[in-house]
Amino acid sequence: MNSEIQSxxxxxxxxxxxxxxxxxxxxxxxxxxxxxxxxxxxxxxDESMLDELAKxxxxxxxxxxxxxxxxxxxxxxxxxxxxxxxxxLVESGVIQxxxxxxxxxxxxxxxxxxxxxxxxxxxxxxxxxxxxxxxESVENLIFVCCxxxxxxxxxxxxxNLIQILNKAGxxxxxxxxxxTCCSSEVYNLGEAGLFEMxxxxxxxxxxxxxxxxxxxxxxxxxSTFKNQYPQLKADVLHYTELCAGLLKDEKxxxxxxxxxxxxxxxPCYLGKQNNVFDEPRFILSKIPGVSVLEFDRKRERxxxxxxxxxxxxxxxxxxKERLAETRVKNARELGADILAVACPFCxxxxxxxxKAKGLExxxxxxxxxxxxxxxxx
Amino acid sequence: MKTFVCIKRVPDxxxxxIKIDPTGKGVDSSRFSFGINDADNYAVxxxxxxxxxxxxxxxxICMGPQDADVMIRMALAKxxxxxxxxxxxxxNYQNPLQAARVLAAVIKSDEFDLVLTGCMSSxxxxxxxxxxxxxxxxxxxxxxxxxxxxxxxIVKVQRELEGGLSEVVEIVxxxxxxxxxxxxxxxxxxxxxxREAQRKELKVLKLEDLGLDENSVNAAxxxxxxxxxxxxxxxxxxxxxxxxxxxxxxxMAAKLVKxxxx
Amino acid sequence: MGxxxxxxxxxxxxLREVSFEMLTAASKVAPQLGGEIVTVLIGSGVxxxxxxxxxxxxxxxxxxxxxxxxYNSEAYQKVMSELIKQYSxxxxxxxxxxxxxxxxxxxxxxxxxxxxxxxxxxxxxDGKLVPVRLYYQGKVNADFIFKGQAPYLVxxxxxxxxxxxxxxxxxVEKIESPLKEDIQYRKFVxxxxxxxxxxxxxxxxxxxxxxxxxxxxxxxxxxxxxASSINxxxxxxxxxxxxxxxxxxxxxxxxxxxxxxxVYIAIGxxxxxxxxxxxxxxxxIIAINKDPNAPIFSVADYAIVDDLFKVVPxxxxxxxxxxx
Numbered sequence: 001m002n003s004e005i006q007s008x009x010x011x012x013x014x015x016x017x018x019x020x021x022x023x024x025x026x027x028x029x030x031x032x033x034x035x036x037x038x039x040x041x042x043x044x045x046d047e048s049m050l051d052e053l054a055k056x057x058x059x060x061x062x063x064x065x066x067x068x069x070x071x072x073x074x075x076x077x078x079x080x081x082x083x084x085x086x087x088x089l090v091e092s093g094v095i096q097x098x099x100x101x102x103x104x105x106x107x108x109x110x111x112x113x114x115x116x117x118x119x120x121x122x123x124x125x126x127x128x129x130x131x132x133x134x135x136e137s138v139e140n141l142i143f144v145c146c147x148x149x150x151x152x153x154x155x156x157x158x159x160n161l162i163q164i165l166n167k168a169g170x171x172x173x174x175x176x177x178x179x180t181c182c183s184s185e186v187y188n189l190g191e192a193g194l195f196e197m198x199x200x201x202x203x204x205x206x207x208x209x210x211x212x213x214x215x216x217x218x219x220x221x222x223s224t225f226k227n228q229y230p231q232l233k234a235d236v237l238h239y240t241e242l243c244a245g246l247l248k249d250e251k252x253x254x255x256x257x258x259x260x261x262x263x264x265x266x267p268c269y270l271g272k273q274n275n276v277f278d279e280p281r282f283i284l285s286k287i288p289g290v291s292v293l294e295f296d297r298k299r300e301r302x303x304x305x306x307x308x309x310x311x312x313x314x315x316x317x318x319x320k321e322r323l324a325e326t327r328v329k330n331a332r333e334l335g336a337d338i339l340a341v342a343c344p345f346c347x348x349x350x351x352x353x354x355k356a357k358g359l360e361x362x363x364x365x366x367x368x369x370x371x372x373x374x375x376x377x
Numbered sequence: 378m379k380t381f382v383c384i385k386r387v388p389d390x391x392x393x394x395i396k397i398d399p400t401g402k403g404v405d406s407s408r409f410s411f412g413i414n415d416a417d418n419y420a421v422x423x424x425x426x427x428x429x430x431x432x433x434x435x436x437x438i439c440m441g442p443q444d445a446d447v448m449i450r451m452a453l454a455k456x457x458x459x460x461x462x463x464x465x466x467x468x469n470y471q472n473p474l475q476a477a478r479v480l481a482a483v484i485k486s487d488e489f490d491l492v493l494t495g496c497m498s499s500x501x502x503x504x505x506x507x508x509x510x511x512x513x514x515x516x517x518x519x520x521x522x523x524x525x526x527x528x529x530x531i532v533k534v535q536r537e538l539e540g541g542l543s544e545v546v547e548i549v550x551x552x553x554x555x556x557x558x559x560x561x562x563x564x565x566x567x568x569x570x571x572r573e574a575q576r577k578e579l580k581v582l583k584l585e586d587l588g589l590d591e592n593s594v595n596a597a598x599x600x601x602x603x604x605x606x607x608x609x610x611x612x613x614x615x616x617x618x619x620x621x622x623x624x625x626x627x628x629m630a631a632k633l634v635k636x637x638x639x
Numbered sequence: 640m641g642x643x644x645x646x647x648x649x650x651x652x653x654l655r656e657v658s659f660e661m662l663t664a665a666s667k668v669a670p671q672l673g674g675e676i677v678t679v680l681i682g683s684g685v686x687x688x689x690x691x692x693x694x695x696x697x698x699x700x701x702x703x704x705x706x707x708x709x710y711n712s713e714a715y716q717k718v719m720s721e722l723i724k725q726y727s728x729x730x731x732x733x734x735x736x737x738x739x740x741x742x743x744x745x746x747x748x749x750x751x752x753x754x755x756x757x758x759x760x761x762x763x764x765d766g767k768l769v770p771v772r773l774y775y776q777g778k779v780n781a782d783f784i785f786k787g788q789a790p791y792l793v794x795x796x797x798x799x800x801x802x803x804x805x806x807x808x809x810x811v812e813k814i815e816s817p818l819k820e821d822i823q824y825r826k827f828v829x830x831x832x833x834x835x836x837x838x839x840x841x842x843x844x845x846x847x848x849x850x851x852x853x854x855x856x857x858x859x860x861x862x863x864x865x866a867s868s869i870n871x872x873x874x875x876x877x878x879x880x881x882x883x884x885x886x887x888x889x890x891x892x893x894x895x896x897x898x899x900x901x902v903y904i905a906i907g908x909x910x911x912x913x914x915x916x917x918x919x920x921x922x923x924i925i926a927i928n929k930d931p932n933a934p935i936f937s938v939a940d941y942a943i944v945d946d947l948f949k950v951v952p953x954x955x956x957x958x959x960x961x962x963x
Contacts, residue, residue, distance in 0.1 A: 093455070093564035098893055100565040107568065108447065109410045113893075114389070114916060116410035151912040152934060193568035312913065315877075315887055315894045322881070348913075355851060356881055390775045391920040392938065397779070404779065415899075473756070474748055496740075499920075500775055503756045504735070505744040512748035517713060517824040520741040535831065538650070538737045541844070541870075544710070545828040558899070559842050600753035600787030604769070609780045615926070615942035625943050626953030629925065632941065634961040637798020638902055638923050639845060639869055 009045060012081045016074050017041045023068035023078045028304045032320035033061040037068055037078040044081055054088035060096075061316050064188045064309035065268040070300065086190030086310075098313045103191050106198070110180030111146035112313070120177050123148075123155035129162045132173025134208040139171035140242065141211035141234065143225070145218040146181050147312075147344045153351070154344050158217060160373030161239060167376060168251040172215070178205060182216075184224035184269075189310040203231045215242050217369075219269035219276075219343045220308060226274065238270055240342050240368060244279035247286055255377030257289035262371070263336040264292065265327060265350065266302035267343035280342050280368055287375050293334050295327075303327050305353075307345025324353035332363055339365045378433035378527065380424045381484050383494040383506070384417040384452060386445040390500065401605045413448045416495025420556040422563040423525060424493050425456035431527060433490070434458045438483050440470060446579065454566035454574035465583045469596040471603065473505035478594055480506070481513035482587040489551055491532070496521050496555040507555035518553040519546055523560050641674025642728040644790075646681075646719060647692055648738055650710065651830070654688045657734040659802035661795045662695035664761050665732060666803070671763035672729050678809070681718055683708040694805025704816040709827040712741040714818055719746055721817035728790050730768065735794035743794045753787040759799040776922070840889055843872035845902045848891055848918070851878040852907015852928060852947055859884050861948075862906060865955040868962070874898065876914045892917040907947050910935025927951065 009015065017038075024030060024038040035058040043049055053059070062082045069077040089095055090103075102112040109117050123144075132138040142161070148154045165172045183198035206214060206225075213235040216222040222238040246252040262284055270276045277299045284292050297303045305324045306316075328350055331339040339354075341347055344367070351365040388409035396405040413421070424435045437452050437460040439445050449460045461483055469475045484492060492514070494507035504520070511518030523543060524535035536544045537557050548554075566574075584591055592598045618625045633639050643665040647658040658678075665676045675697035680689050682703065689701045702718055719742070723731060733739040733746075735757045747754035760771030760780075770783050770793050785791045840846060847866040853859065859873075866873045873889065880890040891898055893913040903921035908914060910926070910933050918924070919938045926939035927947045936942045943950055 090565065091567050091569065093566060093570075094562075095565050097562060097897065098895070100563070101897065102893070103565060104412075104451070107451075108412055113912075114410075116389070116393070116408055118408040118410075153912060191567060193571075197568055311894065313893055315890065317887065319883060319887075352877070352911075356878060388775075390778065392915075395775050395778045404775070473744065474754060477744075477748070502773070502776070504740040505747075505754070505756050507744075508741065509744035509748045512745035518741075518745070519825070520712075521737050533828070536737065536741070541832070542651075543831040545831060546711075547826045547828055549824040600751075600785065601755055601783050602786050604782040604784055606774065607780050607782075608778070609773075615936050615939040617942045617944065622945050622949035623953050625945055626950050627957050629941060629943060630954055630957030630961055633869065633902070633925075633958065635801075 008047065008050065008084060012041075012044070012084060013076055014041055014045050014081070016076055018074060020073060022071045022073060026067040026071045028065060028067060028323055029061050029063060029306070032318045032323070033316055034058045035061040037062070037082060040085070041076070041078050041081050044085070050085065050088055054085040057317055059085050060310065060314040061318070062309050063268070063304050063306050063311055065304035066273050067304070070272055083188060083190055087192050090190040096314055099189055099310065102313045103186065103189065103194060106181045106183060106186055107194060111150060112181060112185060113146060113150050115150045117177055120149050120179060121174075123158050124162065124174070127159055127162055128166060130173050131176045132209055132211070135210060137210040138173040139212045140165075140173070141206070141209050141214045142172055142174050143182070143214055143216045143221055144174065144179060145216065145221050145344060148217050149179075151344070151348070154347060157344065157347070157367045157369045160369040161217060164243070164252060164369070164372055164376050168246050170246065170251060173209075175205075180205070182221040182224045184220040185308070185310055185312070187224070187228065188308065189313070199229055203229055207231070207233050213237050215239055217344065219267045219274070220345065223269045223273055238276055238342070240270070240279040240283060241276060243372065244282045247283060252372070253377050254287055254375045256375040258287050258371065258375050259289040260337040261291050261293055261335055262338045262340050263295060263331050263334055264340045265295070265305070265331075265346060266299055267341065267346050268302065268304050269308065270342055271302050272300045280340070283368055283372065284340060287371070293336055295330055295334070305346045305349040307343070307349040312345070322349075322353060324349040325357055328353045328357055328359060328363070328365070332359055337363060338371065339363060340368055340371060341365065342368050378427055378431055378490050379488050380427060380433060380435050380491045380493060381489050382417070382420050382424045382435060382437050382452070383480050383492070383510070384421060384437055384439050384448070385414040385495070385498050386411050386439065386441045386448055387414045387498055387500045395608065397606050397608065402603050404606065411444065413452065414495050414498045416497055416556060416558050418563050419558050419560050420493040420495050421452045421455060421457070422561045423556055426561060427491070427525065427527060428456060436460065436487070438463070438480055440468060440476065440479060449579060450571055450574045451566055453577045453579070454570040455564055457577065459578040459580075461580045461582060463582050463587070467584060467591045467595050469594060469599050471501070472599045472601065473501070473503040474509050475594045475599060477506050477509035477513050479587065479589065480510050482589050483582070484514060486587070491550060492553040494553070494555050496557045504555075507553055511553035514551075514553065516551045516553060517548050518555070519548055520555040521557045522554045523557050525554065525560070640727065640729070641672040642726060643669055643672065643674065643676050643730045643732065644679060644723065644726060644728040645676065645696070645732045646679045646734070647688065648734045648736060649682060649685060649688055650738070654691060655734070655736075656802060657736060657795065657797045658692065659695060660797065660800040661732045661734060662692070663803045664795060664800040665730075666695070668761055668763040668768060671766055674729060676807075677726065677728065679719065679722060681707050681715055689811045693807070693809040693811055695807055696809035697807060698809050699811045701811055701813045702816050703813060706816060706818055706821060710738055711822055711825060711827055712738070712745070713822045713825045716742050716746050716749070717818045718816065720749055723750060723790055731790055731792045733792070733794050735796045739794045743792060747792050750790070752790055752792040753785040754792045755783050756794045757796050758793045759796050761793070838872055838889075840872055840874045840891065841896050841898050843898070843900050845869055845871035846874045846898060846900045846921075847871045847904045847906065848874040848876065848908060849879045849884070849906050850876040850908030853879070853884075856882070856884045858948075861951050861955070865951055865958070868955050868958045871902075871904070876908050876911070905935050905939070906951060908935050909933045910937070
């Protein structure tokens with residue numbers, strides 16, 4: 001018992017913390033919740049407190065945007081302390097039923113949405129979409145993402161990607177029904193055991209394709225494959241990286257105009273965590289008629305939409321304005337017609353926020369693939 | 378307390394479009410997801426809670442194919458001791474009385490104080506196996522149980538009745554209880570625990586191992602026979618209520634009150 | 640020989656409607672079976688019920704004994720078992736209710752009766768009974784026949800048959816209770832009423848849920864009125880709880896709660912995926928939304944495509960009328 005808890009302190013290098021407060025100072029949810037991550041780093045040193053700390057509701061307010069980790073001068077990751085505490089709760093078995101259901105669903109059906117494996121590819125019905133064969137060589141292995149595959153609001157994003165790739169005439173292949181959850185959110189919810197199992201199984205699956213690179217639709221899948229799957233053979237790209245390259249090489253040709261003011265919202269998992277800032281902007285700037293606006297809080301300082309970190313399955317207690325609502329207000333204040341995103345969670349939270357603020361007549365939230373889909377020939 | 382819990386693997390058809398298969402007596406299940414029957418999941422949790430409070434054992438019984446092992450291991454990981462899966466295609470699962478006969482054969486070969494089943498399965502909704510099982514075992518029972526209090530040689534249970542009313546009854550052990558959903562909050566069993574559950578005993582049995590003659594449980598000797606399955610004429614998608622707003626309101630109110638939906 | 644034995648159901652001095660529904664269903668097939676409709680009434684001091692039941696029966700067998708002051712499935716089973724052996728009916732009907740399911744399967748095993756539970760239809764073709772039941776949460780019908788020997792047993796789902804007006808004048812025959820002493824191994828203790836108070840939407844039978852469509856908090860008033868007219872609990876989508884119209888513990892959806900009520904009335908809810916995931920297993924879903932393409936209709940059983948502000952007040956009014 002002692003050695004296990006000892007490793008919590010060691011694992012998170014809690015003694016390395018100098019309590020400077022840069023983490024909490026940059027944490028986006030502090031404006032609306034009680035979460036004080038600096039306190040958690042400090043309190044977790046007392047190993048007898050861990051079980052109690054694990055039961056506090058504010059540990060679920062964390063979106064795992066990783067701003068704290070990016071800012072820490074000692075290179076610590078306060079976010080991991082919160083995830084570790086979630087893990088203690090998960091191991092006890094006493095977790096919110098919505099989290100329980102999501103985790104059991106990943107284990108049994110390969111997605112957190114309680115949907116059958118067999119319907120994972122329904123989104124592509126009627127579309128000429130290529131499926132990759134394990135063992136055969138494929139240049140771009142496309143990883144769709146559970147949420148995109150199953151949520152009717154998002155399925156159009158995947159359809160757009162396929163149509164664009166078809167028109168570009170490049171070699172790609174989908175994984176098909178075998179595709180199972182990257183488990184980024186499983187990790188963030190604290191189920192380390194399930195995450196390890198999924199990493200093992202997914203690595204075997206993905207390595208079974210002779211793929212040059214894996215291209216993901218979601219930055220969450222992208223970041224997880226890139227940073228948490230050590231044995232993965234292929235390179236990992238986000239679709240914005242692929243499409244930016246294809247635009248440069250004129251494989252994607254833009255035949256239509258789009259007279260719009262577009263502001264791009266940097267997804268945390270693409271931008272501040274993996275430094276992919278330029279490719280999405282490049283794509284937008286290439287569209288005739290588009291003028292690209294910028295938030296004040298752009299790039300590394302982008303304001304988290306509160307979609308990640310398990311927030312699809314756990315509500316905050318706070319009644320204060322959601323960060324996504326703040327974001328759409330800012331976008332409207334800039335005069336944007338379109339709030340462009342490159343992450344399915346951002347699409348969902350920002351679109352919800354748009355409707356909550358009653359702004360749907362004045363502005364749209366759209367994934368870059370949807371925008372590209374309208375202008376690519 | 379020596380407890381047996383009967384668990385069933387069922388499809389999730391809440392959103393699925395159901396297609397009748399070519400035999401006209403089955404459905405195409407190729408696009409369903411499967412998992413533990415909801416009410417059974419609550420029964421599993423209740424059994425584990427009883428064990429955690431007062432000691433004893435929890436053993437699971439499942440009738441089904443190897444695909445059910447995942448679900449059985451998940452239950453074992455929550456605090457079960459061992460499991461028996463009866464895998465025999467000769468069993469006519471569709472008839473709840475025949476299903477109960479198989480379960481009884483398993484339980485009779487062992488000692489037991491308490492048997493828990495879900496009150497209803499989400500695919501067949503017969504609400505019959507548990508109570509039939511009690512009769513097969515020759516023990517008292519209570520159905521639709523929302524609360525269990527263990528006493529000395531007895532259990533005091535609350536049965537959920539219609540209209541928000543509950544009935545409290547006292548039953549002498551050994552007994553069978555059929556468990557209603559909402560009795561507790563089923564725990565999550567972390568995957569790390571599943572590894573340990575792999576080491577718990579999961580025996581797979583056939584009718585011969587239970588000393589059961591196939592004629593007592595097969596379709597040929599079932600006393601009822603399914604003639605055909607069919608999609609009811611009322612559109613399986615939404616029935617659209619027509620008319621002016623007032624008419625729509627009237628029609629819907631009638632369906633709610635007179636049509637017994639409430 | 641061709642008789643149908645129907646077990647009347649009552650509780651707390653109320654004869655339940657399902658008794659008349661079963662008797663009506665029996666009357667539709669009785670001609671084909673060629674026998675009598677015999678109602679069994681078991682209770683203590685429920686003589687007035689016998690008269691009412693006589694309007695639907697050829698005969699009422701009335702067991703009036705203090706042993707049956709409160710329902711006890713084991714006690715009822717003893718009586719039914721004796722009566723069935725004595726009267727050899729062709730068909731026995733019990734209600735598919737919390738009382739009925741607590742007894743019928745055990746009775747079927749005890750007497751080795753061909754048994755079809757939860758029937759929603761009962762036909763007869765060539766003198767053969769065709770009980771009909773539902774599978775997969777009501778999505779599929781199933782026709783059965785009895786293969787074994789009578790007596791047959793069915794439990795009958797409430798509100799599947801509409802009770803006719805009484806048209807018979809059955810004789811009421813008081814008979815002695817076959818059960819002579821109290822059952823020792825199962826005892827009725829008491830009834831407990833539901834406590835009004837802290838609301839757990841996951842336990843509610845009927846939910847009225849609101850979404851963005853109601854536009855403002857002040858419109859919650861008409862929703863609350865609808866809910867109280869049918870003893871429903873009010874819940875909401877994330878939009879409603881976000882807007883502060885409802886406390887967070889009323890939120891239905893993947894980041895709120897998953898509910899499985901008997902009836903879910905979704906008002907002004909579009910049906911985002913995350914919301915549907917929280918309520919798609921409700922037994923009956925009624926959706927009111929003016930957008931015919933709202934995804935909520937894909938899981939609804941009843942669709943009202945109209946302006947909720949026009950429909951809901953009328954619905955409340957009609958419901959109040961009908962429930963009087």
